[in-house]
Amino acid sequence: MEALIANITELLSDNTIFNMQTLGYYGQGLATTVQLVFLALVIGLVLAVPLAIGRGSKRKWIKLPIFFYTYVFRGTPLLVQLYLIYYGVVFVEGIQDTWLWLILEKPFYPALIAFTLNTAAYTTEIFHGAIKATPRGEIEAARAYGMSWGLMMRRIVLPSAFRRALPSYGNEVIFMLHASAIASVVTIMDLTGAARFVYARYYAPFEAFLFVAAIYLCLTFAILFLFRFLEKRLLAHLKPASQ
């Protein structure tokens, strides 16, 4: 490990911008971005499944509030949602004296809440579309077997809906990764935050932003390949017979 660091240091010795310190910022930024995106996606996914089922409910008082939620969160910019939650929380009277402040003081948590609510709204619509596309015959078959609603959802509807939703969900994951760049606006040192810091310190926009763009590009391709692999495994039954 030490030899590796020594090697990198030697490699960077005549580079004024990319020294060990700035690379450290980028590294921490990468960790923050991955944490933020991963947590938002996981919590958003957990929220989206019941919401998607409710979105397709016949009962108006379940369906309409969920529709309103997804409509508002998909129709407004994430930046506005972030500001609303970030400033909204900070300016609440007396919040700085409560225990909640310990969590909300860092901009990470307001950002996480905004990202989670945003991705949950998009994911709800994706799953809703996938559930709606369930072939009628499958549902009738489940009914004919005497399955209860819960059992039918668990064994028939959801597994096939998840598979159908996979390509769109992959796009949503990439969208979330890219959207997370705005976390830097509320002073979070994510990847973009690190790039902005390096830009401001060395006044070197090309180096700072092209480097971070390359990192995002690698992350995007990694997600793309992961989902392509998953699709290949999970959607194998949909492939043309000749292949």
Add this chain to the structure above:
Amino acid sequence: MIDLHGYGPRLLEGALITIELAILSLILAVVLGLLTASAKMSRNWLLHRLGTLYTTIIRGVPDLVLMMLLFFGGQIGINMFTDMLYAHYDIDIFINVNEFVAGVITIGLIFGAYMGETFRGAFLAVDSGQIEAGRAYGMSHWMVFRRVRFPLMMRHALPGLSNNWMVLLKTTALVSVIGLSDMVRVASEASKATREPFTFMIIVAAIYLLIASFSEWGFARLQKRYNVGFGESH
């Protein structure tokens, strides 16, 4: 009545900037998208590669990073260029990168890539028999494009186009970060000054929803127009 603390007129100006920015970048994006789609469908190896490179890179990098690169980097790049002009040819000019122009160019450039993909798919969906029929009537290449390929392509492209427009509209919010006084920036300044974030942010959110609903209606009408002759099923 809601108390806007005198920020009302500025908020309205910001809303106008948002709309202008969105419409101008949409026009740029559509033009770039048509060019990219043509390049990607071209038999020319270099054009095809360039088109693919453009769409892949733009769609793999966050909008905000591209915007900062073009805005902060653009100024330095132009300064380097004018310095070179001065040093070698004794031409002394100074070009200042305007936030609005930078915003339009960046958003147009980003969505040109998305539009390119939409248009490419739509062009490929046009029945080749229709194009052959146009050629058989003795139409020139340009006329086939204008009278046959473009209107038929639009029918397939409209859903994607409408989707891209909705995303583009929301992306305009990012220009507030590079210092343009669009409605998000005005609202964020007002929130900080008055400590009433809910009032301003909810108004801004409502304006975005209003524009989105209005465009949804417009796109539905366009869709109807381009579906003429294809029956009610579409």
